[in-house]
Amino acid sequence: MAIRGRGLRQGAAALAAALALMLAGGAWAQTSDLVVRSELRVCADPANLPFSNDKGEGFENKLADLLGKALNVPVTYFWFPQATGFIRNTLGAKACDIVMGYAQGDELVLNTNHYYASAYALITRADSELASVETLSDPRLQGKKIGVVAGTPPATNLAINGLMGNVRPFQLMVDRRFFSPARDMVSQIASKELDAGILWGPIGGYYAKQSSEPLKVTPLMKETQGPHMAFRITMGVRQSDGEWKRQLNRLIREHQSEINAILQSYGVPLVETD
Template identity: 30%
Template sequence: MALPLATAAIALSLPLSSAALAAAPADPPALRVCASKGAAPYAAVDGSGFENRIAAIVAGAMNRKAEFVWTDKPAIFLVRDMLDKGACDVMIGIDDGDPRVLTTTPYYRTGYAFITRADSDLKLTNWSDDDLARVRRIAYQFHSPSEEMLKQTGLYEDNLIYQYSLINFTDRRNQYTQVPGDVLVSEVAKGAADVAVAFAPDVARYVKASSVPLRMTMIDRNGMTAAGKLVPQQFDQSMAVRKDDAALRSELDAAIAKVRPQIAAILREEGIPPMEPGLGQ
């Protein structure tokens, strides 16, 4: 029995439709971004972090969508426990040249800064300034170049009890403990600390939003210990991929080049001071 003409036409068209479907390009994979739930103001689950925005525009330049992969662990564990294990594919905001990963071309430069009240007469621009001798109470970040430099100034021991009060005297042994950026800024704003010193991206939005006028001054030169060890204060920031993923790094480099103006605008809005590459000693 012959097939009806309409049925035959449909049957004849099926192989062509299947071939056409097979030839249709698949959607590009999402750009899986490693992130810690406790990493605000960098990345935030609600999307309010400035790295959420940077990831979105970079992914868009790659014709992808940014998909954040979250962990409850602090950000210092992202390479070991997330990136290296394949849970995600890219990190946003890591020191250029970090030996654990492949880093992209840097997309901004930043560093540590002194935060004082705008009405303070302290004039601080680096760790050699004479006005450091006038500081009685200083808040800082643990595990940082600032902590190392404070040990050179004599301020470290004098501030230990105060500094530990900022973390409710939590024992730092065998656990990662840090003073949040908003706490550092609040201590200065309310006059509990004469000055705070912090990585600028950690505190910029809180300085900008403070109801008490504050001043953030980027440290303008590297520190030096009594033994002659250089203590860098400024760092180029890159994105990072696994060491065997050079292809993705190349894609990211191309995307970063396309959206540099947009990245710069996000950083300005965040309140992170723009810096040029290079640093005097």
């Protein structure tokens, strides 16, 4: 009985402290006890443009700045490479409270509402006969040299359409501090080493926008076979942080036009999804 009584007294003290915190903390006080209220703690890759880097040059860095300003708190980062164990070592380790970009439906995180949708895109030279191609079943792609990142969904669609014979694969997992397969692919399209390439839209759009050679970025929204090419992108929080998720949903809704402007400034192709 003594143990239970001591536990009750401790519980009452904890409840009083929690109530005081709620009264003092305003909107932040409604979030999970795991969420730090004095700063926006972001998990991000330090070398993953156009999304993020440790110089704050990515569009997810700019989106974090937007949220920090809306919450009136500073933005801080916990850096970790986008590789196996990313969520376990960041959100899961309570080192931060948000991942700025995460595909909707992944069970490792609790997803906010999506703040943009994009798709894998076909990249060609603007003056190429392939510039008007909208689907990988187009016969004009037969016999063409096409770049694709190995292991991504478009590789399956290329195989379905009998296009793998002339495909040039690019590595998926590399140290992006030193290598950029996407930049290399776009450079080879511009120099005519490749006739076309397929990249995740935000990546392809970013590097195409930087090219001195005019390039065309066409989201693959008309595929009728193989994996889906379009995905909704959310912010990810811990499964226990439901109130934090709802607060972020409100901020996304209130600042959607500003979010869109940031994405478009980086060349991100925005699409509508069902």
